[in-house]
Amino acid sequence: xxxxxxxxxxxxxxxxxxxxxxxxxxxxxxxxxxxxxxxxxxxxxxxxxxxxxxxxxxxxxxxxxxxxxxxxxxxxxxxxxxxxxxxxxxxxxxxxxxxxxxxxxxxxxxxxxxxxxxxxxxxxxxxxxxxxxxxxxxxxxxxxxxxxxxxxxxxxxxxxxxxxxxxxxxxxxxxxxxxxxxxxxxxxxxxxxxxxxxxxxxxxxxxxxxxxxxxxxxxxxxxxxxxxxxxxxxxxxxxx
Amino acid sequence: xxxxxxxxxxxxxxxxxxxxxxxxxxxxxxxxxxxxxxxxxxxxxxxxxxxxxxxxxxxxxxxxxxxxxxxxxxxxxxxxxxxxxxxxxxxxxxxxxxxxxxxxxxxxxxxxxxxxxxxxxxxxxxxxxxxxxxxxxxxxxxxxxxxxxxxxxxxxxxxxxxxxxxxxxxxxxxxxxxxxxxxxxxxxxxxxxxxxxxxxxxxxxxxxxxxxxxxxxxxxxxxxxxxxxxxxxxxxxxxxxxxxxxxxxxxxxxxxxxxxxxxxxxxxxxxxxxxxxxxxxxxxxxxxxxxxxxxxxxxxxxxxxxxxxxxxxxxxxxxxxxxxxxxxxxxxxxx
Numbered sequence: 001x002x003x004x005x006x007x008x009x010x011x012x013x014x015x016x017x018x019x020x021x022x023x024x025x026x027x028x029x030x031x032x033x034x035x036x037x038x039x040x041x042x043x044x045x046x047x048x049x050x051x052x053x054x055x056x057x058x059x060x061x062x063x064x065x066x067x068x069x070x071x072x073x074x075x076x077x078x079x080x081x082x083x084x085x086x087x088x089x090x091x092x093x094x095x096x097x098x099x100x101x102x103x104x105x106x107x108x109x110x111x112x113x114x115x116x117x118x119x120x121x122x123x124x125x126x127x128x129x130x131x132x133x134x135x136x137x138x139x140x141x142x143x144x145x146x147x148x149x150x151x152x153x154x155x156x157x158x159x160x161x162x163x164x165x166x167x168x169x170x171x172x173x174x175x176x177x178x179x180x181x182x183x184x185x186x187x188x189x190x191x192x193x194x195x196x197x198x199x200x201x202x203x204x205x206x207x208x209x210x211x212x213x214x215x216x217x218x219x220x221x222x223x224x225x226x227x228x229x230x231x232x233x234x235x236x237x238x239x240x
Numbered sequence: 241x242x243x244x245x246x247x248x249x250x251x252x253x254x255x256x257x258x259x260x261x262x263x264x265x266x267x268x269x270x271x272x273x274x275x276x277x278x279x280x281x282x283x284x285x286x287x288x289x290x291x292x293x294x295x296x297x298x299x300x301x302x303x304x305x306x307x308x309x310x311x312x313x314x315x316x317x318x319x320x321x322x323x324x325x326x327x328x329x330x331x332x333x334x335x336x337x338x339x340x341x342x343x344x345x346x347x348x349x350x351x352x353x354x355x356x357x358x359x360x361x362x363x364x365x366x367x368x369x370x371x372x373x374x375x376x377x378x379x380x381x382x383x384x385x386x387x388x389x390x391x392x393x394x395x396x397x398x399x400x401x402x403x404x405x406x407x408x409x410x411x412x413x414x415x416x417x418x419x420x421x422x423x424x425x426x427x428x429x430x431x432x433x434x435x436x437x438x439x440x441x442x443x444x445x446x447x448x449x450x451x452x453x454x455x456x457x458x459x460x461x462x463x464x465x466x467x468x469x470x471x472x473x474x475x476x477x478x479x480x481x482x483x484x485x486x487x488x489x490x491x492x493x494x495x496x497x498x499x500x501x502x503x504x505x506x507x508x509x510x511x512x513x514x515x516x517x518x519x520x521x522x523x524x525x526x527x528x529x530x531x532x533x534x535x536x537x538x539x540x541x542x543x544x545x546x547x548x549x550x551x552x553x554x555x556x557x558x559x560x561x562x563x564x565x566x567x568x569x570x571x572x573x574x575x
Contacts, residue, residue: 188322189356199330206334 009133018140024117025148025201026208031117035149036197038108040160043168045153046146047101048108051090053142056118058086060138063126070127079122080113087113100170117145152200158182159191242505243298245454247305249445250500256441257309260367260434263380264313269305271317271384275324276304283333299338303327306346306501310493310540311353312364314375317384319360323349343547344507347540354535362536366400367434370425403432404492405536407483416480431491439495446499458515459508459522460498464489466523474531488527497526497539507547514550514557521546521553 024030031052038048062082063070070078091109094102102109112118121141126134157163162185168176190196257265280300284291295301307323327349335341354361368374373393375383383389401409403426410420421427430436449455467488474482488494493501502508502522509518522542529538 186357186360189358190352191356193355195355 009129011133011136014133014137015140018137018142018144019147020144020208023144023148023208024120024141025145026205028117028120029205030120031115031145032201034108034111034115035145035152036194036201038105039149039152039156039197039200040192041157041166042150042153042164043101043166043171044104045149047098047171048105048112049142049146049149051094051105051109052112052115052118053139053146054090055083055086055112056121056142056145057135057138058089059083059118059122060126060134061131062086063122064129064131064134067127075127076119076123079119079127083118083122084113098171104167104170117141148204151204152197155200156191156196159188160196161185161187161192241298242454243302245452246449246500247298247302249449249454250305250309250442252445253438253442253496254305254309256434257438260369260437261313261365262368262371262374263377264315264365264375264384265309266377267380267384268308268311268313268315268320271320272304272308272311272324273301274304275321276300276307276328279325279328280333283329284337287333287337289337294338297338300328300332303332303346303349306496307349309496310346310350312361314363314365314380314383316360316387319353319357320384322356323353326352339506341506342551344501344504344543347501347543347547350540351544354540362405363399364402364405364536366426367432369433370400400426402492402536403427403435403487404530407487408530411481417483418480431487435492436490439490442495442499446495449499455499455503456512456515458512459503459519462516462519463498463502463523463526464494466520467494467527470524470527482531488530492530492537493539494526497522497543501539502543502546507543507550509550509553509557511554511557511559513559514553517553517557518546518550521549 018024022028025032025035034048034052039045059079059082063079066078066082087110090112091102094105094109121137125137129137154164157166158181162180162182164179164181165176166178168178188196191200254265254269277295277300280295281291284294304324307327308320311320311323327345331343331345331348332338332341365371375390375393379390403424406424406426407417407420410424411417415423426432428436431439446455446460450457450460468485471483471485471488475484483491498519502519509515522539525542525545526538529535529541533541535541
């Protein structure tokens, strides 16, 4: 569109934004529907995260390449069309090669179209940047989303079933086995139910805010110390 | 001191509960109180708040006792621990501690347990007079901590469905209320054996609290009235299909809920009209959940649902401010 590309693209900032500072799940709070519904087990979370990341990458690239040709007034329908196209491709691929996984994830694969995180990146980033930064943004945002999804999946699966990677074989093939962490575990049913997902996400959000808060505090005190040191050095080096 | 007086008022009910249902009740209360004080201290320490002075307000202890009273006697220690930790840590301290929690902590903990461990949470034991055998205090402690019963017993000998459960299940199977009452010896004059006396004792404790003006009369009065009206309507329609109003008033946790749980000053409505609505809502929901729901009792869910509505009720039931005609005129004055 009409805003020009900045000269020096800061790739490390793009990656940091996607993975942490502006993480789609923990900072933008987007894409909650799949995040809460599919994070019951690690494998479901991983599969949906990967599918989302693929769609995000492809849609970011396409939107970025076409950004100068998309009329501003109808950009949103065009974005949706592009995203829907890639979701259809991913859905058919899963249907063909990972049929069991496809049946487990069910409606949530086609629902990737409605994931606000994807259209948010198309509108907020890809339509204003050239293809390479857009792909990097797609990958890091996708990884950030997958990371939160899998973390929530780990917590919920351990609490609810006492296992990890249950049914891993439907995604990874026959070699993958379920790890049973707790034998004869009764199961904390709440973790498997929607409230468990909400509470888990709330706790993860709190954890991120805590880490950010501590990092800011440490940074501030370091800057203060450096300023004092600098002043002292300046006073020593100046004879009068 | 309010909380400590509330605990004092619970004592007659607790004593009757122990007399009728055995030492398991006391074991639950002791374990729950210990876990409640521990998790409250831990979270206060982490949040860098004064630990000892805050513990003295008695709110954590009260949460522990109320949750313990909601549990079936002879509950395993880890069930108690999970419930209390959820109640104190997540439902209370993470929201900012006493005064800031939107949901009643004890009931939140109970609902978490009921949803997560349905098997453990529905194993009620019969009143002692119907039980073939019962546990001594020491055996009850050992059973809670290790899950081991004395060699001569298994759990089926000391477990029985509650009157509310029996009535709902059998009515669904097509039995009439009068046939159920004659067939099952757990039923008694008012409601169930033991249950009726526990409810009377909690009622007495509640009335004492009312006289000392520690709780507002509006919530218990409207709650009990709502149960009475709702159950009376359906009872008059078909007394062989719906339980009588008297039964509902003295069964399950009605009196405990009306006087000790729904009246929690933090999570209930605060306006006078709002309290009437709050109590009536609780009472109606209790009747609905008991009659058409699938849970042992409806008090916890009803109180939580009304906790959820309390801010809205408060918003629409603001009392008239002295000197103004009504809130609408007040707004016109401003504009």
